Structures are given as C-alpha cells and as structure tokens.
Amino acid sequence: MGSSSRWALIPIAVLLLVSFVLTPYAAVAEVVDRIVAIVNDDIIMLSDLNMQMAPYTAQIKQSGYNLDDERKALYRVRSEVLQNMIDAKLTSQQMVRYKIEVTDSELDKFIASFLKQHNATEEKFRTDLEKTGMTVEEYRESVREQILRNRIVNIAIKSKIVITQQDVERYYEENLDKYTGEKEYHLRNIVMPVSSFASEKEKQALRAEIDAVYQSLQQGASFAEMARQHSKSPLAKTGGDLGYFEIGVMAPDIQQAIQRLDKHEFTPVLDTDRGFQIFYVEDMRSSPGKSLEEAYAEIEELLNNEAINTQYRAWLENLRKNAHIRIID
Numbered sequence: 379m380g381s382s383s384r385w386a387l388i389p390i391a392v393l394l395l396v397s398f399v400l401t402p403y404a405a406v407a408e409v410v411d412r413i414v415a416i417v418n419d420d421i422i423m424l425s426d427l428n429m430q431m432a433p434y435t436a437q438i439k440q441s442g443y444n445l446d447d448e449r450k451a452l453y454r455v456r457s458e459v460l461q462n463m464i465d466a467k468l469t470s471q472q473m474v475r476y477k478i479e480v481t482d483s484e485l486d487k488f489i490a491s492f493l494k495q496h497n498a499t500e501e502k503f504r505t506d507l508e509k510t511g512m513t514v515e516e517y518r519e520s521v522r523e524q525i526l527r528n529r530i531v532n533i534a535i536k537s538k539i540v541i542t543q544q545d546v547e548r549y550y551e552e553n554l555d556k557y558t559g560e561k562e563y564h565l566r567n568i569v570m571p572v573s574s575f576a577s578e579k580e581k582q583a584l585r586a587e588i589d590a591v592y593q594s595l596q597q598g599a600s601f602a603e604m605a606r607q608h609s610k611s612p613l614a615k616t617g618g619d620l621g622y623f624e625i626g627v628m629a630p631d632i633q634q635a636i637q638r639l640d641k642h643e644f645t646p647v648l649d650t651d652r653g654f655q656i657f658y659v660e661d662m663r664s665s666p667g668k669s670l671e672e673a674y675a676e677i678e679e680l681l682n683n684e685a686i687n688t689q690y691r692a693w694l695e696n697l698r699k700n701a702h703i704r705i706i707d
Contacts, residue, residue, distance in 0.1 A: 415460060416704040417467040422460070430459050460705065468697040473526050476533055480525045485518050488525070535689045541681045549677050550670050557668040561625055563636055564661035566601055566618040568609040571653035585647070588654045592647050601644060601658040610653075618658070624665060632657065 415422040434455045438448060493503055507517055550557065568591060570584045591608050595601060602617030609618050625633055635645040636657055644658040668676075 412706075414706055415464060416702070416706070417464050418471060418702050420467045420471065422463050422467065427456070427460055427463065430463060431456060434459065464698075464703060465694055468694065468701060469527055469530055470523075472530050472534065472697070476530065478526055478529050478533070480522045480529075484525070485522055488521060489518070531686065531690060534693055535686055539682060539685045539689065541678050541685065545681055546674055546677045547670065549681060550673060557673050559664040559667040562622045562663050562665045563625065563659055564622050564663075565620040565636070566605060566658040566660055567611070567613075567620055568601075568605045568618055568656045568658075569611045569653055570608075570655075571610055584654060588647050588656065592656060595644055595656070619660075622663070 411423055411425045413421045414424050414427050435452065438451045438455065441448075441451075443451060489503075492498075493500065498506075504514065507514060512520075568588070570588050572581055572584055576584075587608070591604055594604060602619075605611075605618030606614055608614075611618065613619060625637060628636065629650065632645075632648065632650065632655075635648055636659065639645065639659045641659055641662055644656055646656070648655050648657070
C-alpha cells in the first residue's frame with residue numbers, strides 16, 4: 379500500500395501517538411510564508427508543510443548523513459509529505475460534496491469510549507497528550523478529520539465492495555500452507571548473554587565457558603541440569619524450559635539449526651542476538667490447523683481490506699486526474 383493510503387486508513391485510536399502536530403520546526407519562523415500548492419479551490423501553505431515535515435526533518439538531521447545525502451533525503455520526504463497533504467485536501471473536498479459532518483456530541487462519545495477501552499482517566503489522557511505536544515482541541519480535530527475520512531471511505535469505496543463465498547474459498551485453497559498445522563517444538567536453552575560493550579577478551583571467555591558446557595552435553599550430561607547450573611537466564615531454575623514454539627516465529631539461523639534435530643537432540647553453540655545459546659528439543663508436535671469454516675471470517679476481512687486499499691488508491695488517483703493541482707516550488 380502507498381504511503382498516502384496508509385495515512386488515510388490508519389486506525390483512529392493511534393492518533394494519540396501521531397507526531398504531525400508537534401511544535402513546528404524552528405526554521406518556520408525564519409521563512410516568509412507562501413503558497414506551496416493549489417488544490418482546486420484550496421491552498422497549502424509553506425508553514426503547514428514545514429509543520430508536517432518537522433518530525434522527519436529532525437530525524438534526518440540526527441541520522442549522520444553527509445550534507446548531500448541529507449539534502450536528498452529531505453527533498454524526498456518533503457515531496458512525499460506534500461503529496462499526502464494534497465490527498466488530504468482532495469479527500470476533505472469530497473467531505474463537502476457528500477455533506478458529511480461529525481458533531482461535537484459524536485466526538486465526546488468517541489473519546490469517552492477510547493478512554494474506557496484503554497482504562498485511562500481523563501487526567502492521564504491529558505498528560506499523554508501534553509507529552510506529544512498536542513492540545514485536547516488539536517486531538518479532537520484530528521479525530522474529527524479521521525472519522526470524516528473513514529465515512530468517505532465507507533460511502534465512496536466500501537459500499538461498492540462485495541466479497542463472495544467463491545473469493546474466500548479460492549483464497550483458502552491458494553494459501554493452504556497458512557491454515558494447515560505447523561510443527562511446534564518444546565524447547566530448552568542455555569544462554570550466555572554477550573553485552574554490546576563486552577571486550578573481545580570477555581567474549582572469548584564466555585565462548586570458552588559455553589563450549590565447555592557443550593562438551594559436557596556431548597558426554598551425556600542432562601541438558602536441564604546443565605541449564606540450571608550454567609545458563610544466565612531467568613529460566614535457568616526451570617532447566618531453561620521455553621515451552622512450545624512454532625518454527626516460523628524463530629530467527630532464521632535458529633530455525634535452520636532446530637529443524638535438523640529430532641526429539642532429545644541439541645544444537646551446536648549458536649552466536650545469536652541474545653548471545654551464545656544452545657537449544658534442546660524436549661518434544662515436538664503439530665499445531666492444529668484451521669478449517670475453511672474456522673478461517674472464513676479472517677479471510678473475508680483480509681480480502682475486504684485488500685479491496686479497500688486497492689479501490690482507495692484508484693479513487694485517489696481519479697480525484698487527482700480530475701483536479702486542478704499546481705505545486706509551486
């Protein structure tokens with residue numbers, strides 16, 4: 379999905395985290411304001427573009443780019459943000475066309491529901507808003523705009539989408555691997571974390587220690603007992619018992635090592651993100667898959683969302699094609 383589609387369909391609840399309304403970039407005060415784009419009868423001002431750009435500008439300037447790469451990154455992001463703002467203007471104009479409104483009463487109900495859902499008090503809500511630099515009124519207007527856009531999507535797009543039973547069945551048949559049972563491994567591990575600040579000498583000492591543990595395991599030592607004695611993990615006291623895992627959730631290098639094992643076998647010493655580790659397969663089983671009936675609602679929602687995103691991009695493209703848009707450099 380394109381960046382404009384993602385922005386337009388983002389769930390309302392996460393607006394609390396949106397950084398678009400942070401304090402404007404300091405350079406705004408040093409530049410004479412001007413029009414940067416005309417969208418039919420609406421305009422986009424440089425000050426508004428700079429405000430939207432502020433969090434990205436700060437991030438790029440802190441990324442350690444050389445001057446040329448920084449300039450290119452800023453230009454690329456500026457262009458993308460401006461296109462998003464143009465799409466927002468086009469969408470807002472459609473709200474007027476369809477005479478869509480959101481009353482203050484509806485906003486009050488939404489915010490009350492949001493607070494209840496997240497078990498948050500109004501005081502905490504205000505405190506969290508202050509941390510983002512957003513006022514309550516700004517948040518209310520952000521919510522209002524998002525509700526309006528969602529209603530536009532419902533009217534202009536969702537109402538025209540039909541997902542049939544045949545569509546769901548076809549997707550299920552074409553993606554059977556997603557719905558058949560996956561092998562699960564009951565794992566134990568012995569881990570010796572390596573700090574990112576560890577010296578080469580410290581790393582070598584840890585490697586020598588876990589190599590000695592590995593030698594003991596090869597000579598028949600109990601994995602659970604060796605984990606209790608040597609693993610530097612909160613689970614050491616349980617013999618390093620990790621429980622059951624589907625192979626697909628593991629890091630690729632760990633997947634590869636474990637897939638070679640049978641029950642009661644262990645891996646070589648692995649150099650992982652967590653440090654040096656040895657894994658032991660306590661048991662294996664197949665997780666239950668999902669029948670078509672069990673997966674039906676999930677697939678229907680997936681296909682519906684895909685159709686919405688596709689239709690939304692086409693809808694925006696059509697609005698752009700029929701609009702008078704002028705970007706002023």
